[in-house]
Amino acid sequence: MKNLKQSIAALGICCAALLSTNSAFAQNADGFVDLIDGVSLEGWNIVGTASWTIGNGLIVGNKPSGFLVSNKTYTNFIIKAEFWAESNTNSGIFIRCQDPNKPSQYTCYEINIWDTRPEQAYATGAIVDLAKVNPVPKAGGRWNVMEIVANGSHFKVVLNGEVTVADGQDSKYASGPIAIQSAGGVVKFRKLQIKPL
Structure with missing residues (x-):
């Protein structure tokens, strides 16, 4: 019985060690947690018919x-x-989605990635139908860094160090899953991290 308890305890320690080294869920020193690891889709569900490829540290739609x-x-x-x-490219990062099986701009907050959107006020960096971009940035053909803050009813988007949406206020959706979109053209993600507030 003693050996069984020791074996169970050792197994628990091994499992904890493995989980702590899993890059997709480990907390970084700055408090952010990696949501993608570039080698798997662990932690994500596929919805729709988009083609996603994973490898070399990237997720590509x-x-x-x-x-x-x-x-x-x-x-x-x-x-x-x-x-x-x-x-x-037509893509985006959707937050606080209400229906994980049907994410859309009508059931989530959509932070757009679409330089050529017909209504330019809601192009890349905008929160569709909530907060417009000013000035309108161009993200195509290069790597970009986007920071999205969602704190209660207040939203802010920063693209490449510039605030594209100073203030967005809305309290329609309080919480929900995150979604990334592939709706036309190539989009690549090499980092997606989250830090709870």
């Missing part, structure tokens, strides 16, 4: 239309994302 939706729900947080998009 290159076919419409679909989403990767997080298994977990989040309320107040900061997201840091590094992405690459073509100038005509």
Whole structure:
């Protein structure tokens, strides 16, 4: 019986060690947790028919239309994302989604990645139908860093160090999963991190 208890305890320690080294869920020194590891889709569900490829530290969407939706729900947080998009790519980061099986701009807050959106006020960096970009940034053809703050009813988006949306106020959705979109063109994510507030 003693040996069985020791074996169970040792197994628990091994499992804890393995979980602490899993890069997709380990907390970094700055308090951020990596949501993608670039080698798997652990922690995500595929919704729709988009083609997602994983490898070399990247998650790449290159076919419409679909989403990767997080298994977990989040309320107040900061997201840091590094992405690459073509100038005509239609993508986005969706937060506080109400229906994880049907994410959309009508059931989530959509932070757009779409330089050529017909209504330019809601192009890359905007929160669609909530907070416009000013000035309108261009993200196509290069790596970009986006920071999204969602704290209660207050939202802020920073793209490449510049505030594109100073203040967005809305209290329609309090919490929900996160989703990343592939709706046309190539989009690549090499970092997606979250820090609860």
